[in-house]
Amino acid sequence: MLRTCCELPTLVIALASNLVMDWVEHWKQIVRERAAGTHANPGYWDRRAPSFARSTRTRADEFLGVVDPYLSPRKTLIDAGAGTGRHAVPLSDRLEWVTAVEPSEGMRAQIPPKDNMTIVASTWEDAEVAPADLVICCHVLYGVEDPAPFIAKLERSARERVFIMLRESDLPHPAAAIRQRLAGDKGPSLPRFSDLFMLLVQIGTAPDVTFLRYTSTNRYGNFEEAVADSRALVGDVWDEGVGRKMLEGMLTREGDDFVFGGGTVLAGVAHWQPQAKS
Numbered sequence: 001m002l003r004t005c006c007e008l009p010t011l012v013i014a015l016a017s018n019l020v021m022d023w024v025e026h027w028k029q030i031v032r033e034r035a036a037g038t039h040a041n042p043g044y045w046d047r048r049a050p051s052f053a054r055s056t057r058t059r060a061d062e063f064l065g066v067v068d069p070y071l072s073p074r075k076t077l078i079d080a081g082a083g084t085g086r087h088a089v090p091l092s093d094r095l096e097w098v099t100a101v102e103p104s105e106g107m108r109a110q111i112p113p114k115d116n117m118t119i120v121a122s123t124w125e126d127a128e129v130a131p132a133d134l135v136i137c138c139h140v141l142y143g144v145e146d147p148a149p150f151i152a153k154l155e156r157s158a159r160e161r162v163f164i165m166l167r168e169s170d171l172p173h174p175a176a177a178i179r180q181r182l183a184g185d186k187g188p189s190l191p192r193f194s195d196l197f198m199l200l201v202q203i204g205t206a207p208d209v210t211f212l213r214y215t216s217t218n219r220y221g222n223f224e225e226a227v228a229d230s231r232a233l234v235g236d237v238w239d240e241g242v243g244r245k246m247l248e249g250m251l252t253r254e255g256d257d258f259v260f261g262g263g264t265v266l267a268g269v270a271h272w273q274p275q276a277k278s
Contacts (some may be wrong), residue, residue, distance in 0.1 A: 005013045023202045024148055025200040027147055030189060031144065031191065034142075034188040039213065041255050047228065049217055057231075061086065061087070061214075062212040062213075062214055063138060065085065066212070066269050067136065070133075070161050071091070073132075075160075076099070076133050076134070077098050077099070077136065077176055078101065078129055078134070079100045079101065079136050079137075080136070080137040080269075081101065082107075083107050085100060085110065087138060088100040088111065088116075088117060089111065092117050095114065095116070097117070098116065098118075099118045099147065100112070100117055100120065101122070101123075105121070107189050108121060119136065124150060124154075125150060129157065132158065134161050134162075135162050136161055136163040137163070138163075139165060139166065140173070141167055141196065142191055146201055147191075147196075147198075151164070156274075157207075158164050159274070160273065161274070163269055163271040164196065164270050165193075165270075166192065166193040166267065166268060168193040168266045169264075170186065171190060172218075172265055173228055173229075174226070174247060174260045175187075175230040175232075176233075177244070177250065178230055178243050179234045179235070181246065182234065182243075187233070200270055205272055206271075207272040208267070209268055209269070209271075210271070212266070212267045212268070213266055215261075215263070216260070218260040219254075219259050220260075222256075222258065223247070223248075225258075226247055226251060227243065
């Protein structure tokens, strides 16, 4: 479901009334508290790449509908944090050239080769890429401690439009329920789209906003893959007996896959035309 909004959700409106808050520092604090978790460890994504690709390959992707009005066969695009090519690959069919920037070797290995795609093995901060007409960055900023220069580079690299997507909902993952039982909490939070929106306002960007609702599903090739993924996210409080038993109750079988239904996720896409370069 795709909703372009002039009226933002109640949460964002409430936040907008508190511009005295330092949203950049607020963001940094959230990421610091999460820093000990696996999202700060590139090795996590190398291990998770096969299940991530399996989970997203068959998912309807409303983000492509947000980008669609700005596409043409003569345009170029950068995907900053391309993952397994979930967006870069289908977008390459609509564009002259796509540059997919991805630091995880495991994730890059899942990207199908395309004649009009360059894959850059780098973090966005260190990537040396030529500007493109469009720049997208989807579900990447959660672990970026200093977002302002990251976003500034996205904007410098875009001639026509920047797109950033983040979840507003909690992370849809079985590890959250397991940790809740073992530790009484779901672990340190991640930045949300509402945090991104207020941060953009603070640094002088007034983006258009599109909200998406989609059904999240995690797919695993076998039960041990699901255990390893959940163990990594639960962290030090992981209990093998409890974790395995809970997973057995949460996962269903679809063919050869072990599936966790994460329910409906609310995500936001902030998109804007870069400021004119002097």
